[in-house]
Amino acid sequence: MLLNPLTLHLPKTRLEAARLYKELEDSKVLAGGTFLLNSMKLLKTKGTKTARNVLSLAKVEDLKGVTFQGDTLTIKAMTRINDLLASPLPDGHLKILHTVCKNISTNPIRNMATVGGNLTCRYTWTEMGAVMIALDAKMHFLGPDGKEDIIAPEDFFKNAARSEKLFTHVTIKTQGVARTAYRRVKKTVHVDIPLLAICVKTEIKDKKWYNTRIGINNGSAFAQRDPVLEEFLNKSSSSPDLGKEALNHLTNTIYDTRSSDYKQHMFRVSLKSAIEEISQKGTL
Amino acid sequence: MEVNLTINKKPITLNLKGNETLLEVLRDHLSLTGTKTACQETECGTCTVMINGKATLSCITLAANVQGEEITSIEGLAQGDVLHPVQQAFIEYGSVQCGFCIPGMIMSSVALLEKNPTPTQEEIEYALDGNICRCAGYPKIFEAVREAGKKMKNGPNTKI
Numbered sequence: 001m002l003l004n005p006l007t008l009h010l011p012k013t014r015l016e017a018a019r020l021y022k023e024l025e026d027s028k029v030l031a032g033g034t035f036l037l038n039s040m041k042l043l044k045t046k047g048t049k050t051a052r053n054v055l056s057l058a059k060v061e062d063l064k065g066v067t068f069q070g071d072t073l074t075i076k077a078m079t080r081i082n083d084l085l086a087s088p089l090p091d092g093h094l095k096i097l098h099t100v101c102k103n104i105s106t107n108p109i110r111n112m113a114t115v116g117g118n119l120t121c122r123y124t125w126t127e128m129g130a131v132m133i134a135l136d137a138k139m140h141f142l143g144p145d146g147k148e149d150i151i152a153p154e155d156f157f158k159n160a161a162r163s164e165k166l167f168t169h170v171t172i173k174t175q176g177v178a179r180t181a182y183r184r185v186k187k188t189v190h191v192d193i194p195l196l197a198i199c200v201k202t203e204i205k206d207k208k209w210y211n212t213r214i215g216i217n218n219g220s221a222f223a224q225r226d227p228v229l230e231e232f233l234n235k236s237s238s239s240p241d242l243g244k245e246a247l248n249h250l251t252n253t254i255y256d257t258r259s260s261d262y263k264q265h266m267f268r269v270s271l272k273s274a275i276e277e278i279s280q281k282g283t284l
Numbered sequence: 285m286e287v288n289l290t291i292n293k294k295p296i297t298l299n300l301k302g303n304e305t306l307l308e309v310l311r312d313h314l315s316l317t318g319t320k321t322a323c324q325e326t327e328c329g330t331c332t333v334m335i336n337g338k339a340t341l342s343c344i345t346l347a348a349n350v351q352g353e354e355i356t357s358i359e360g361l362a363q364g365d366v367l368h369p370v371q372q373a374f375i376e377y378g379s380v381q382c383g384f385c386i387p388g389m390i391m392s393s394v395a396l397l398e399k400n401p402t403p404t405q406e407e408i409e410y411a412l413d414g415n416i417c418r419c420a421g422y423p424k425i426f427e428a429v430r431e432a433g434k435k436m437k438n439g440p441n442t443k444i
Contacts, residue, residue, distance in 0.1 A: 002343070004303065008285070008349065010348075010349070030349065041324065059352075106326075106414030107412070108414040109341070
C-alpha cells in the first residue's frame with residue numbers, strides 16, 4: 001500500500017464540509033490531491049505517521065466552477081486548474097489567470113490540481129498566492145455555523161496560510177483599465193515547481209501608474225506584497241527605463257537575498273521585464 | 285468500505301479500506317496491469333488513465349474518491365480485437381521502443397484527440413508534457429498522435 005491507513009470523509013455540501021473541517025482531529029483536506037497524496041506517500045516511505053482522517057471535497061458540487069456576475073469573478077475552491085484555463089474570462093486584466101494556469105506543472109496535474117489546493121496547501125512555492133495578491137482578490141472561508149469570513153490573500157499568507165474555517169472560493173473585481181504581467185521561473189528544467197513567481201497589476205492614466213499591486217512568491221516564504229516597489233511605481237510614469245529604475249526600489253528582504261546569485265538574477269530579470277511589458281503597453 | 289466504480293464502462297463494486305490509490309486498485313485488485321507504475325510521485329505519467337475524458341494520474345487518485353466518475357484505462361480503448369486509432373498509429377509509426385511509457389502516452393493522446401483531433405505540434409507537446417519517455421522516442425510518438433487524429437476526425441475507415 002502506498003498510503004497509511006486512513007478514514008476518508010466525503011461530505012456532499014459546503015456546510016457539512018465546513019463542520020467536518022472544524023470537528024475532525026488529525027485530519028487533512030483533500031482537494032485535487034497533487035500535493036497531499038504525494039506528501040502522504042513520501043512520509044509513509046520515511047516511516048512517518050500521516051493524517052488519520054482525510055476530508056475529501058470531491059463530492060461537494062457547490063465548491064466547483066467559475067462564474068462572472070456584474071463586476072465580480074468567482075472561482076470556487078475545487079475548480080481544477082485546467083477548468084479555469086477553459087473558462088471564459090472577462091476581457092481585460094483578469095485574462096492573466098489563463099496565463100498563470102497554462103504555466104502550472106503538467107497536463108495531468110492541471111487536470112487534477114485545484115485553485116483552492118494551490119492557495120491553501122501551505123507549500124510556499126505555489127503560484128496562485130502572488131497572483132491573487134496582485135489582483136486584489138478576496139478569499140472566502142466558511143465556518144461550521146455557516147458564517148463566512150472574507151480575508152485578503154496577503155493577510156492569509158501573513159498568517160502562514162492557516163485558517164480555522166474552510167476555504168470555499170475567491171472573488172476578484174474587474175477593473176476596467178488595469179494591466180497585468182506575470183512571470184514564473186522553473187526551479188530546474190526537470191523539476192517543474194517554481195523558483196519564483198511574480199505578478200504585477202496596475203492602472204495607467206496619462207502614462208501615470210496608480211493602484212499598483214505587486215505579488216511576489218520567492219519560494220522560501222509565503223507570497224507577499226512589495227510595498228516599496230508599489231510606492232515607487234505609483235509615483236512613476238510609463239517609460240522605456242521604468243523597469244530598470246524600479247530595480248533600485250525593492251523591499252530587498254522579499255527577494256530572498258540569501259539565495260543563489262542565479263535566483264537573485266532571475267528575480268531582477270523577471271521584475272524588469274514584467275514592468276517593461278506593462279510600461280510599453282502603457283505608452284501606446 | 286463499499287466502493288462503486290465504473291471502469292471501462294463496467295460497474296464494479298469493491299470492498300476497500302479507503303487508502304487504496306486507483307493505480308493499486310487497477311493493478312492489484314482488478315489485474316488491469318496495462319496501467320504502469322513507476323515513479324509514483326506524479327513525475328513520469330506512466331500511470332495515466334482517463335477520468336471523465338481527462339488525463340489523470342492514478343498514482344495520486346484515491347479510488348474511493350472517484351466513485352461515480354467514468355474511469356478509462358488502457359484496456360478500455362480497444363473494441364474487441366480492433367485497436368483504438370491511437371494504439372494502431374503507435375504500432376504503424378514505430379512509436380514504441382521499450383514501451384513502458386506507452387500506455388500513459390496513449391491515454392494522454394486519446395484525451396487530447398477526443399477534444400481536438402487536429403492538434404498543432406505545440407498542442408501535442410503541451411498535452412503530453414506530463415508523460416516522460418526515457419527512450420526519448422518523442423518524434424515518432426508525436427507523428428502517431430497527429431496521424432491518429434486525422435483518422436479520428438475522418439472516421440474509422442480512413443487509412444493512415
